[in-house]
Amino acid sequence: MSLVVCKFGGTSVASPERIKMVANKLIAKKKAGDDVVAVVSAMGKTTDELVGLANALNTNPPARELDRLLSTGEQVSMTLLAMALEAQGYHAMSFTGRQAGIRTDGTHNKAKIVSVRSDRIMETVDKGIIPVIAGFQGIDDNDDMTTLGRGGSDTTAVAVAWGIKADVCEIYSDVEGVFTADPRVCPRAKKLDQISYDDMLELAGAGAGVLQMRAVEFARKWNVVIHSRSAFSDAEGTYIKEAPDMEEAVITGIAHDTSEVKVTIRGVPDMSGVAAKLFSALASNQVSVDMIIQNVSESGITDISFTCPGGDLPRARETVERIVPTINARTYIVDEDIAKVSLVGTGMKSSPGVAAKAFETLGQNDINILAISTSPIRLSVVVDAAQAAQAVQCLHSAFGLDSDSVFVETQLSAEEIAAKMNKGR
Amino acid sequence: MSLVVCKFGGTSVASPERIKMVANKLIAKKKAGDDVVAVVSAMGKTTDELVGLANALNTNPPARELDRLLSTGEQVSMTLLAMALEAQGYHAMSFTGRQAGIRTDGTHNKAKIVSVRSDRIMETVDKGIIPVIAGFQGIDDNDDMTTLGRGGSDTTAVAVAWGIKADVCEIYSDVEGVFTADPRVCPRAKKLDQISYDDMLELAGAGAGVLQMRAVEFARKWNVVIHSRSAFSDAEGTYIKEAPDMEEAVITGIAHDTSEVKVTIRGVPDMSGVAAKLFSALASNQVSVDMIIQNVSESGITDISFTCPGGDLPRARETVERIVPTINARTYIVDEDIAKVSLVGTGMKSSPGVAAKAFETLGQNDINILAISTSPIRLSVVVDAAQAAQAVQCLHSAFGLDSDSVFVETQLSAEEIAAKMNKGR
DSSP: OOOEEEOOOOOGGGSSSHHHOOOOHHHHHHTTTEEEEEEOOOOOOOHHHHHHHHHHHOOOHHHHHHHHHHHHHHHHHHHHHHHHHHTOOEEEEEETTTTTTTTEEEESSSSOOOOOOOOOHHHHTTTTTTEEEEEEEEEEETTTTTETTHOOOOOHHHHHHHHHOOSSEEESSSSSBSSSSSOOOOOOOOOOOEHHHHHHHHHTTTTOOOHHHHHHHHHHHTOEEEEETTHHHHHHOOEOOTTTSSOSSSOOEEEOOOOEEEEEEEEEETTTTHHHHHHHHHHHHOOOOOOEEOOHHHHHEEEEEEEEEGGGGHHHHHHHHHHHHTTTOEEEEEEEOEEEEEEGGGGGGTTTTTHHHHHHHHTTTTTOEEEEEETOOOEEEEGGGGHHHHHHHHHHHHOOOOOOOOOOOOSSSSHHHHHTTTTOO | OOOEEEEEEEGSSSHHHHHHHHHHHHHHHHHHEEEEEEOOOOOOOHHHHHHHHHHHHHHHHHHHHHHHHHHHHHHHHHHHHHHHHHHHTOOOOEOOTTTTTTEOSSSSSOEEEEEEEHHHHHHHHHHHHEEEEEEOOOOOOOOOOEEEEEEEHHHHHHHHHHHTTEEEEEESSSSSSSSSTTTTOTTTTTBBBBEOOOHHHHHHHHHEEEEHHHHHHHHHHHHEEEEEEEOOOOOOEEEEEOOOTTTSOOEEEEEEEEEEEEEEEEEEOOOHHHHHHHHHHHHHTTTOOOOOOEEBBBBTTTHHHHHHHHGHHHHHHHHHHHHHTTTTTEEEEEEEOEEEEEEEGGGGGOOOTTTHHHHHHHHTTTTOEEEEEEETEEEEEEEEGHHHHHHHHHHHHHHHHSSSSSSOOOOHHHHHHHHTTTTTO
């Protein structure tokens, strides 16, 4: 008998029918003898619709009001799930973030959890009642509703699991768990039975969309075991935990990310201070620069490239256009058709040959490397977007990750999954 | 300079455009030097939609969960109104029932207000910020959201007005105020400048839909001045207040109500205990009996009729069908096409000729009286529904209530107004 937190995202509660499925999942666990605590996101597109209403009245809505408005989405889904459980004869009670004891700082729209008081939740569990908690929200010292920003519901689930000392925090989504690569791109990808927090963070940071980084960071800090699994099957998913018994794979998985863009400034005088001028201007204009590439100087003139998220491109263009004349550069070009492919593995630290093997593999496959960046447990290369799938596949084979069998798709189409992976709270 | 509570119903905030209109009304008051506090209902059909969602999951949803679900409607409208005010450069903050300090008992779905703590609202007003309060909701001793049931938002407004010692509680709706009769039925009806709480309560109880009785009862108890007025014009409406200087009109107004039905049990043995058996059975089956008519007995056999709300008819039928054989009555018939027409006036108490004059007037107009009931300040008659308008008009003339001019309709159609008058919270 375990105490389990079960978090369901927006697609899992998108309709009354899906909410009934979620209720059945919780009931099955209860019948198996576990105590369960549910955490839910808002139904399907609710949040987008609420943002639309707000923007119809105020193009820059006050953060406090927006938080309260958005928080209604989870209040709806939590009460509906409680009703669905009651309809099946299982006692359930819904709780807002405030009622669940989730206190945050006052940074509306991206509040940070400062404490979790679990008394009321545990009293409820002890009475045999299933608590259903609104994800994504908390209360600040002004007694005002706050929201936690992107990944908020996953973070709520991990925080609650920590607060009530749950055995595991199950995060249900439309994918079966964490894979060695995206199965839609690499059909021989394998589901991992377990992965360390560090590897998971690097994979998530490099584009793997299964879990929100913030929730994983919270889990690592407080040592909460996460079980990432599918809402649409009963198969075991992937455990994310600190595991001393875990064999340190050189490469745990390969992530790819097509959301970045590359900007190249041409004909830059190779003088000290020029790069500083460019990058401090980008930073002060809120452009998140990821990689930087500076070519070898020829006769005092060079090119500087950098990559940044596609969403930052308008600000990047604006900055670069302003800076190019002031540094006497010739011009700039933007390449949106790039992909970042990242090898992640804690074991990489003690295996110096990874980079060489990766470059060799890509070279043999005629894949041109446009940029490189590394961390102690990650190696990322930028390639043409058109070659991204091929790059993932050949690296996946070269590092011995291929499964014997080809992954079987879930019932959702790739487009549906892709759409879901790119949002969620 | 006054302190004014302004309450806007669901139709007034049904769309972003209407919410902007409401914001402009509040701003105009603010510009005129008043301090304003807004109270809002949920947007348009929101509540019905939420009930529909709940019923899709549970045909008998738990009251606590339903309250939380329904309360999200007002959370949405209050934040949107605050955003609309901010967009125009006026500071505003929304407050849930809990944040506004409205404490209730724990009777979910029809909670009663037990106290109002106005500190936070008044601090907000004192800072020059417009508070926007969610109507219809409060918090109970378990820290759970409650809703106040029908007429709840009007009651919230009156309770807040009392709590902050406002000069007046303005209740905006689609009608211009309280009329001597329904202008759609009686074109010579006049808008009243003021009316006493007692007269207003009798009119509301007799079918006049402008204000919720419960809010008027609260206002009478705590002496809160209500100003019932139109959300779609700037004209003064009707003040509801205790006014010693008010001339006690014999008849203040005439209400009509077509929602009741009449049930007649035929061939009842005229024996003691028979009526008691019938009406106690009806009472225990939650049928709200309004009027009772027993015909003169002929040879020990009589007829008994009663009226009740149309919504109680299924339960009334079920009861009567069960009782008819046990009291050896012959049969029963149901008449749904009836109307109750009520004369209301505090001055009636000291004018004994009202009933005689009313019966005479109806007789001269060939209107048959099916039943009669009275209170010290009300005389109600039941007539055929087809003659209801004629009855209202001839009584309106006979008691000198006719206006010189014919009422000009608001921009809403009669159907729209009728639909609105029959609901609202």
